[in-house]
Amino acid sequence: MTKLTFVELKLLTREPGAIFALLIPLFILVVFGSSIEPGDTVLVPMALAIAVGLVGLYMLPTTLATYRERGILRRLSATPVRPVRMLVVQLILQLVLAVAACGLLLGVAGGVLGAHLPSRWPLVALVFLLGAGSLFAIGLLIAALAPNGRSANGIGVLLYFPMAFLAGLMQPTHQMPDILVRVGEYTPLGAFRQSLQDIWAGGPADPLPLLVMAGYALVVSMIAARFFRWE
Structure with missing residues (x-):
């Protein structure tokens, strides 16, 4: 398991998509953060949601x-390294990638741009895990249904952009029609962004987005497990 993790980590560091997931949210943060106000509660949560969404729905x-x-999964089934171990390792490494992307964003936001950072880090960690769990569950479902890597890539992109729009990551929610805002609140990316923004604003965490993310993580992961194919 340790050797498999080390090998997969080396492959992940060479993957262009991993660099993309790290740099695109950072680029957005730096470009729009050049005029950020110290009390801003929108931009950093938005960048964090973008980063986790890219890892979960694309990578x-x-x-x-x-x-x-x-x-590869079929060949692993004939070795002591069972395919399920590969799945576990990939989930762990993709989670580490999401953590690294968010850590980079928080370091630049707080240390370079002087952006506001919350003090309730345990709550931030809880929201992060729920958000990552819900988005990773959808990623697993895509992987279960897609016939090949190119199809999974395309499906992930096709899901990401409408979901990002509804979540208010492309346009501020106050500039969107109310019906779209309401729909976005029930998407995992929208619930994730809203929960982060609530924490950044210093208010109580709304239980509805938390329940939405938990529901996606539980239900969609069960569906993905039902349809997942090793070959």
């Missing part, structure tokens, strides 16, 4: 579907 499904397409 995770593309990697797993590509491994199945190349027969």
